[in-house]
Amino acid sequence: xxTKQKFLSSWHAFELKRIxxxxxxxxxxxxxxxxxxxxxxxxYLYDVPSGESRGAHAHRLxxxxxxxxxxxxxVTLSDGRRSETFNINRPDVGLYxxxxxxxxxQNFSGGAVCLVLASARYDENDYIRHYGEFLNLIRRAS
Ligand code: TYD
Numbered sequence: 001x002x003t004k005q006k007f008l009s010s011w012h013a014f015e016l017k018r019i020x021x022x023x024x025x026x027x028x029x030x031x032x033x034x035x036x037x038x039x040x041x042x043x044y045l046y047d048v049p050s051g052e053s054r055g056a057h058a059h060r061l062x063x064x065x066x067x068x069x070x071x072x073x074x075v076t077l078s079d080g081r082r083s084e085t086f087n088i089n090r091p092d093v094g095l096y097x098x099x100x101x102x103x104x105x106q107n108f109s110g111g112a113v114c115l116v117l118a119s120a121r122y123d124e125n126d127y128i129r130h131y132g133e134f135l136n137l138i139r140r141a142s
Contacts, residue, residue: 010098011077011084011095011096011097011098011101012095013086013088013093014034014093014094015092016067016092016093016094017092018092025092027091027092029094029117034094035096036063036096037119038119039117040118040119040120040121041118041120041121042116043118044113044114044115045105045112045114045116046112046114048073048108048114050108050110052108053104053105053106054104054105054114055103055104055105056103056104057127057129058128058134059099059100059101059126060099060100060125060126060127060128061120061126062118062119062120063096063097063098063099063118063119064096064116064119065094065096065097065116065117066094066095066097066114066115066116067088067091067093067115067116067117068089068091068093068112068115069113069114070111070112071110071111071112071113072087072088072089072112073087073088073089073105073108073109073112073114074087074088074105074107075103075104076105076106077097077102078101078102079100079138080102081138088114094117100134100137100138102128102131102134
C-alpha cells in the first residue's frame with residue numbers, strides 16, 4: 001500500500017485486494033484506505049471502437065484512479081517533462097493520476113471497460129484540452 005504522500009506527489013499503479021473463491025473474484029475500493037481523496041464521481045468508458053483513443057487532456061485540480069474493470073488499455077501519462085505508459089489490464093490494479101497530468105488512453109481491447117473514480121463532479125472548467133496550454137501552465141508553476 002502506498003503512503004498518502006506518495007499518492008499525492010506522483011502517478012502510480014497500485015494493487016487492490018482480490019478476494020477469490022470458487023464463485024469468482026471480488027475487489028473493493030474504499031475512501032481513505034485506498035484513495036487520497038473522497039470519491040465524488042464514478043464514470044466508465046466502454047464500447048470504445050478498435051483504434052480509438054480517449055483522454056488527451058489534463059485536469060487543473062481533479063485527481064483520479066483508473067481501473068480496467070474488464071479488458072485492457074494503455075494509459076500514457078506526462079507531467080510535461082517525463083512520460084510513462086501503463087498497460088492497465090487487471091481489475092485488481094488501480095492507476096492513481098494526480099492533478100495537472102496529461103493523459104492519453106489508447107489500445108482498448110474488445111469489451112474493455114475503463115472505470116474512473118474521481119475526486120470531484122464533472123466540471124468542464126477543470127479541463128486543459130490543449131497540450132500547449134498545459135505546458136505553459138507547468139512552466140509557469142515551476
Ligand atoms: P471527456 O472527458 O472529454 O472524455 P474522454 O476524456 O474520456 O475522452 O468527456 C466526453 C464528453 O462527456 C464531454 O462532452 C463531457 C462529457 N462528460 C460528462 O458530462 N460527465 C463526465 O463525468 C465526463 C467524464 C464527461
